[in-house]
Structure formats: structure tokens, C-alpha cells
Amino acid sequence: MKYKESSLDIYAFVNCYHDEISGSFIKKIHQVSQDEFLFQIYRSDVKKRSLFLSLSKGIAFHEVETPETPSNMAMTLRSMLEDRKILSIYQINFDRIVGMELSGGIRIILEVFREGNLIVIQDNVIKFAYNQREWKNRKIARGSTYSPPDSNDPTKLGTEGYSEILRNSKASIVQTLATRLNLGGEMAEEVLFRLHLDKNVLAAEFTRIDDLRTTISELLDESKNNRGYLYLNNDIISPIRLDHLQEEPERVFETFSEGLDYYLQNFPQTEIKESPMQKRIRSIEKSIEEFNSKSENFRKQGEFIFSNLALIGTVIETIRNQENRITKDFELFPGCTVLATDPAKKRCQVTLNGNIIDLQYNRKPSENGNIAFQESKDYHAKIEGAEKAIEEARRQIIPVQKAQRKKARKTFWFETYRWFFTSDTNLVLAGKDRKSNEKVVKKHMKQFDLYVHADLYGAPSTIVKGTDTSRPSEKSVREACQFAVCFSRAWPAGQLSGSAYWVFPEQVSKTAESGEYVSSGSWVIRGKRNYLFDLPMHLYIGKTSFSGEIIPMISPVPFESQGKLIKIMPGKTKRDEIARNIREILETSLEEIERILPPGTSEISEII
Structure with missing residues (x-):
């Protein structure tokens, strides 16, 4: 999230749970943290539910501990x-x-930006x-009327609406979809990926509008x-x-509710002090609102001037004739009053029939319209630049935020991958997905390492590290092959054993035969493959010591654990349940256990 x-x-949440929430009554409200509230709602057919409303996270069905004494705000x-009865729940402008519409003419608005x-x-x-x-064009205060921010709703835009937004954008297509069409970064990238389009193409050059609308x-x-x-x-x-x-x-x-609840339970957001980059983003967002307001204001001025050229001509002529007498609040004629003047620059701001107009009285009326x-x-261009600055700042801030959310212990570089240390202390690395399958070979496979792969399609690329002068031992290679098989589709299939092979680094290539294609994360193996058969399907989970830190490790063979050692095999228990059981036995974090478990269901066969 x-x-x-x-x-x-x-x-998604509003559409999936509208019927479940509508008709419920609000029974209790708790303030569970500074900016988070728990609404206990009740309906006879669905009983009591806890609706979690967070200003910094969003909305979900989620149970949290409530304070014994309610806050003044609660x-x-x-x-x-x-x-009050909840009549409906809805999203505003995508x-x-x-x-949320309640009985008695009451509405609740949760803004999550x-x-x-x-x-x-x-x-x-x-x-x-x-x-x-x-703000310039919006006010949130007691006694005022609520209005949401101006935004483009892609669910209501037609082909021409899409075309106009893209045509007037100077940013890339992905930036434009994310910010000007409210899709956000992940959805914008997904749309373009499914359309097989380069996300860095300029939006103004994009022509497949109907395909874009269909995919969205x-x-x-x-x-x-x-x-x-x-x-x-x-982290999504x-x-x-x-x-x-x-x-x-x-x-x-x-x-989706189960997913949100799981995320909130297992990856709680710690309190993070606002960084200088976050302050910069907030400052740029305020500037964008100001630029939007000024751009719209000058556009309306231009339209007014061109619709009233004769009247504007009269105003300019009157200012010229009385230039030496004009001061603030000077009435040029009924319905036209001076608000500000700058004789040195020949500028004057007037209110004319209720419209505020900026004029250069040494210019013609039509020239003033063009200037407006x-x-x-110009302000619209500044918005484009500011949006690019925000995107760049967010790219820089995400890794920092993730680092702030990690546990206190040091995280080692190899934990990016599947990993373990063999009985002979060789490090084994395996990919988790296409990207890391590519990276583990390109970045980490050296001259004296070996490449390992289970004899199954889609298994992870695995390497067993040697030293600067020697290759891994036969024992380490066998353990690495067993590890590769356990993290292949053989585990969720419930197999009891499997096969794998190893090759030298020079046999691993990205160069395909003529007419063939090697996808990301895949490799071409040339020459002899050295097979190992009947590799047992079991793994051991415990805690190992590395560089002064105690970290959970999963290995195909027993190892010296800092505490208990758990043996698992393919089974019928769901992955999350196994993870909870192991967490309780090893007394470590659930997140770290889930990160190292093999795919699919398992069983605990032995606790050592």
C-alpha cells in the first residue's frame, strides 16, 4: 500500500464493499492514533465491523486496539x-x-492526500x-462550503477529453497518466505495460486514445x-x-479487504519525521495549486478581454487620460475601479463589472488579451515542470522511506535474494523473480562461481559462490542444487525429490540462436550440463549469526542455529499459517519468516 x-x-474498496457498508449504523468512534480513527459499524445481517479510516493510509476493514478513554476529538x-445510518459510500472524482452519505443530511469526507x-x-x-x-481556490474551515480539488476523472472523460489532456501535456505519457489523469504511478505503468508502450514517450505524441481508454x-x-x-x-x-x-x-x-488487513497488521507504518525532501514535495504541491489558480484566472481574463474589446479600449483610454490622478480605489467610471497601479511599468489592475483585470495601458486591448x-x-508550463519535480523527488524519497521502516537490525545485501550459507560456508544466491534472476547472474556471478538450475521451467537462477582462487566444494554444489529444486514449482506440486544441474559461468549466455529470443530473467546454457538426481525436498529454518547480527536463514541441510531448528517439507498447510507457527517457535518477526519461505503449502516435520 x-x-x-x-x-x-x-x-476498488468502494465498489467491492459499497453494498456491505450501506445500511450500517455507526455505533462507536475511537481515535486510535494521531491521524487514525476506528468507526465501529453494525448491520443486523453482517454484525459488527471495524472500519479503519486513516488520513495517511486510507480506508479498510481492520481491527486495532482502542483506547480505554476516548479522546476529545473522538x-x-x-x-x-x-x-447515524450510512446511506452510501462513494469516491469523489476518481x-x-x-x-459517506449519512442520515440527517450529514456527509463524512476522508481525504488521503x-x-x-x-x-x-x-x-x-x-x-x-x-x-x-x-488555498487560493479552496477553503476547508468550519462554516464554509466543501468543494473537492479540481481533478480529471478518467471514468467520465470521453475520447476528446483524453486527447486534450495528452495534447496539452509536455510531460511523458506515464507522468501525465499518473498525475493529470489521477491514475497514480503503479496503474499508469501497468496500463502502458499492457499496451506494450514505452512509458517515456511524450504524451503529446501519443495517438492510441481508444486503446488507452479500453485498457483503463x-x-x-x-x-x-x-x-x-x-x-x-x-511493498505493494x-x-x-x-x-x-x-x-x-x-x-x-x-x-481485497483481507489483503489490506494483512498489510496493516504485518507492515505497520512507524512514525517518520518529515524529511527535507518531503517538505519540498509539500511545497511544490502548494505551488501547483497556486499555479493552477493563476493559470485559470489569466485564462478567464483573456476570454473577458476578447469578449469586451470596445469596453477594454474605453478603460485603457480613460487611464491614459487621467494617469497622473489615478490612485488605488480611484473610480474611472461607474462599474470600473482601480485596485492597483504601477505608472513606471504602465500597468493597472482594475475591477470591471465584477471582474478583476490586469492591463498594460500602453498596449492595445487585443494585445492585453494575448498577454493574459x-x-x-506560462503558468500551465510551470505546473508541468513542478509535476516532473515531484515525480523525481518521490523516486528519491521511496528508498529512504523504505529504509526508515525496516527493523533496527542491519540488512545485508544478499537478503535481496533467496540465500543461504552451505556447510562449507559458500554463499548461495537465487533469484526471486525475473528481475532478480537477471541481476543475480549479471552482477554477482564471477570466474570461480558455479551456475545452478533445477531441471524445471521457471525455476530460479542460482549461483554458488567460490573464492577468488577456487571453486565451491562438491558438497556445496549438491546443497545449492537441492536449494534450487526446493524453490522451484516442485515444492508447491508436493514432489518428494527433484533434479538439478550445474554449469560453469562461461556456459551461461544471453546470446540466443538465430531466430530465437531470450526473455528477461532467462539464460542460454551451452555445453555439458552436470546433473544431480534424487535431491530430497526438505528445508531447515533457524537463526544464524553473521557479522554480529542474528538473522533467520533457510537451508537444505541442518546448520548451527541460534535457538531451535525447524525442518519443513511440502505439505497442505497454507504459507501464512506455517509462517505464524515458525515465528512463534523461533520468536522472530513474521515478515522475516515470510520473506524466506518457499512458495506454496508446507508442513513442519521436525523441531530440533
């Missing part, structure tokens, strides 16, 4: 909302905004706002299938398959 739910996540919300907001509205007037803010519609429909896909390496829980990641999901949940339109275009 990457800290905040995306527009697609909210779209009491305020209870006084307004308790025992944005990260959830709305920037610092987030929780707003209560009655009869279209804001009665409560967690964050009261005011297909992804939206897919998100309503109510499934959750966990991509652990990328998604309502759709993300093929552009080019890896299989770590888990597929039967419902050019100012509008």
Missing part, C-alpha cells in the same frame, strides 16, 4: 455521528477521496475538519473482482495484478 492508498485502491465525532483530512459536513456546510486549510476500463473492471495481490519486494498490496513488475505476487488474497492568454500558458 506504500503509505497511502491510490485512487485505484479506493475505487467525543466530538461521536456527538455528531453516533447512531481522487483519493472517500465520501498531502497531510490528509477528515471532514464532517451537514447541509453542505463544514461542521468539523481535522485540518483547517485555505479493463483495469477498473478487474479491480472490482475483489482480490488482493501482495508484491512484497515492491494491489486490487489488480501488476504485470509490469514482472514477478509473481508473494500472496493472492481471496478479497500567454500568462495562462
Whole structure:
């Protein structure tokens, strides 16, 4: 979920659970952290549910511990909302905004962007706002009328609407889809991946509008299938398959709600102090709002000037004739008053029939109209530049945020892959997906290493490291081959044994035969393959010591564990249940155990 739910996540949740939430009554409200609330809702046929509303994460069915004494804010919300019936739940403008219509003319608004907001509205007037803010074109404050931010809703745009947005964009197609069409980064990349298009193509050069609309519609429909896909390496829980990641999901949940709940339980977000880069992003976002407002203002001025050229001519002539007398609040004629003047630059701002107009009175009316339109275009260009700056800042900040969320212990480079140390202390590395299958060979296979692969299609590329002067021992090679088989499809298939082979580095190539193609993560093997047969399907899990740190390790052979050692085999127990059982026995984190387990179901056969 990457800290905040995306527009697609909210779209999926609202569509999947609208019928389940509508008709429920709000029974209790708890403030469970500074910006998180738990709404206990009840309906006779679905009983009590806990609806989790987080300003920084989003909305989900999720149980959390509630305080014994309610906060003042919780009491305020209870006084307004308790025992109200939820008539409907909806998303606003395909944005990260959830709305709930309640009985008695009350609405709840959850905004999940920037610092987030929780707003209560009655009869279209804001009665409560967690964050009261005011911008040029929008105000969130008690007593004011609520209006959402301006945004383009891709579910309502026609072909011409799409064309106009892309045509007027100076950014790449992926940046434009992510920001101007509210798709967010992951959905934008997925759309382009499924269309087999380069994401860096300029949006203005894109022509397959109908294909784009069709693919977006297909992804939206897919998100309503109510499934959750966990991509652990990328820290994502998604309502759709993300093929552009080019890896299989770590888990597929039967419902999107289960996926969200699992993520919130197992990957809690720790409190992170706002970094300088985050402050910069927030500052740029405020600038974008200001640029939007000014661009729109100058566009309206240009339209007004060209619609009233004769009147503007009269204003300019009057200013010229009375230039030495003009000051602020000077009435040029009825309905036209000076707001500001700069004689040195021949500029004057006036209010004319209720419209604020900036004029250069040494220019013709039509020239002033063109100047206003050019100012509008200039601010629009600044928006494009600011959006690119935000994308770049976010790319830089994501790795930092992930590092902040990790546990206190040091994480070693080899933990990016499947790994273990053999009985003879050789390091074995195996890929987890196409990307790491490619990387483990390209980056880490050296002259005295060996390449290992299970005798099955789709198995991970595995290498067993030698030293600077010698190759791994025969014993280490056998263990590496057994490891490769255990992390292949043989494990979920329930096989009791399997086969693998090893080759030298010079036999591994990316060069295909004429007319053939080698996909990402795959390799061409030339020459003799050295096979090992009847490799047993079992693994041992324990905790090993490395560079002063105690880390969970999984190995095909027993090893000296810092505590108990657990032997597992292919079985019928679900992966998450096995992980919980092992976590309790080894007294370590669930996340670390899940990261090293083989795919599919297993059984604990022995505890040593």
C-alpha cells in the first residue's frame, strides 16, 4: 500500500464493499492514533465491523486496539455521528477521496492526500475538519462550503477529453497518466505495460486514445473482482495484478479487504519525521495549486478581454487620460475601479463589472488579451515542470522511506535474494523473480562461481559462490542444487525429490540462436550440463549469526542455529499459517519468516 492508498485502491474498496457498508449504523468512534480513527459499524445481517479510516493510509476493514478513554476529538465525532445510518459510500472524482452519505443530511469526507483530512459536513456546510486549510481556490474551515480539488476523472472523460489532456501535456505519457489523469504511478505503468508502450514517450505524441481508454476500463473492471495481490519486494498490496513488475505476487488474497488487513497488521507504518525532501514535495504541491489558480484566472481574463474589446479600449483610454490622478480605489467610471497601479511599468489592475483585470495601458486591448492568454500558458508550463519535480523527488524519497521502516537490525545485501550459507560456508544466491534472476547472474556471478538450475521451467537462477582462487566444494554444489529444486514449482506440486544441474559461468549466455529470443530473467546454457538426481525436498529454518547480527536463514541441510531448528517439507498447510507457527517457535518477526519461505503449502516435520 506504500503509505497511502491510490485512487485505484479506493475505487476498488468502494465498489467491492459499497453494498456491505450501506445500511450500517455507526455505533462507536475511537481515535486510535494521531491521524487514525476506528468507526465501529453494525448491520443486523453482517454484525459488527471495524472500519479503519486513516488520513495517511486510507480506508479498510481492520481491527486495532482502542483506547480505554476516548479522546476529545473522538467525543466530538461521536456527538455528531453516533447512531447515524450510512446511506452510501462513494469516491469523489476518481481522487483519493472517500465520501459517506449519512442520515440527517450529514456527509463524512476522508481525504488521503498531502497531510490528509477528515471532514464532517451537514447541509453542505463544514461542521468539523481535522485540518483547517485555505488555498487560493479552496477553503476547508468550519462554516464554509466543501468543494473537492479540481481533478480529471478518467471514468467520465470521453475520447476528446483524453486527447486534450495528452495534447496539452509536455510531460511523458506515464507522468501525465499518473498525475493529470489521477491514475497514480503503479496503474499508469501497468496500463502502458499492457499496451506494450514505452512509458517515456511524450504524451503529446501519443495517438492510441481508444486503446488507452479500453485498457483503463479493463483495469477498473478487474479491480472490482475483489482480490488482493501482495508484491512484497515492491511493498505493494494491489486490487489488480501488476504485470509490469514482472514477478509473481508473494500472496493472492481471496478479497481485497483481507489483503489490506494483512498489510496493516504485518507492515505497520512507524512514525517518520518529515524529511527535507518531503517538505519540498509539500511545497511544490502548494505551488501547483497556486499555479493552477493563476493559470485559470489569466485564462478567464483573456476570454473577458476578447469578449469586451470596445469596453477594454474605453478603460485603457480613460487611464491614459487621467494617469497622473489615478490612485488605488480611484473610480474611472461607474462599474470600473482601480485596485492597483504601477505608472513606471504602465500597468493597472482594475475591477470591471465584477471582474478583476490586469492591463498594460500602453498596449492595445487585443494585445492585453494575448498577454493574459500567454500568462495562462506560462503558468500551465510551470505546473508541468513542478509535476516532473515531484515525480523525481518521490523516486528519491521511496528508498529512504523504505529504509526508515525496516527493523533496527542491519540488512545485508544478499537478503535481496533467496540465500543461504552451505556447510562449507559458500554463499548461495537465487533469484526471486525475473528481475532478480537477471541481476543475480549479471552482477554477482564471477570466474570461480558455479551456475545452478533445477531441471524445471521457471525455476530460479542460482549461483554458488567460490573464492577468488577456487571453486565451491562438491558438497556445496549438491546443497545449492537441492536449494534450487526446493524453490522451484516442485515444492508447491508436493514432489518428494527433484533434479538439478550445474554449469560453469562461461556456459551461461544471453546470446540466443538465430531466430530465437531470450526473455528477461532467462539464460542460454551451452555445453555439458552436470546433473544431480534424487535431491530430497526438505528445508531447515533457524537463526544464524553473521557479522554480529542474528538473522533467520533457510537451508537444505541442518546448520548451527541460534535457538531451535525447524525442518519443513511440502505439505497442505497454507504459507501464512506455517509462517505464524515458525515465528512463534523461533520468536522472530513474521515478515522475516515470510520473506524466506518457499512458495506454496508446507508442513513442519521436525523441531530440533
